[in-house]
Amino acid sequence: MPAVTLKLPEELKTRINDLAVASGKSPHAFMVDALTAQIAREEKRSEFVSSALLAREEVAKYGLVMEAADVHKWMLARAKGGKPARPRARKLVK
DSSP: OOOOOOOOOHHHHHHHHHHHHHTTOOHHHHHHHHHHHHHHHHHHHHHHHHHHHHHHHHHHHHOEEOOHHHHHHHHHHHHTTOOOOOOOOEEOOO
8 A cells, every 4th residue: 555645733733643542543544544435425425416416407498396385295105115106207397
């Protein structure tokens, strides 16, 4: 594994060391875990934004949307194990 050098402010280094000790990890392991978690969050955010932009393009292309209340009701019924009918898509009213 290649080494990476980070210049950290002394206060941040102290906070990392304190939290690493409290969690039973080395500062290195703590930082690797923190970076891994942050990368995962950013990747999920990027996927979410891409999905939203794609949905926006689909709405612009087809003009079809679903009412949020209908979708919420459908999702709750599915979460409870039901098999409700999928909400109907309707023409977007501008």
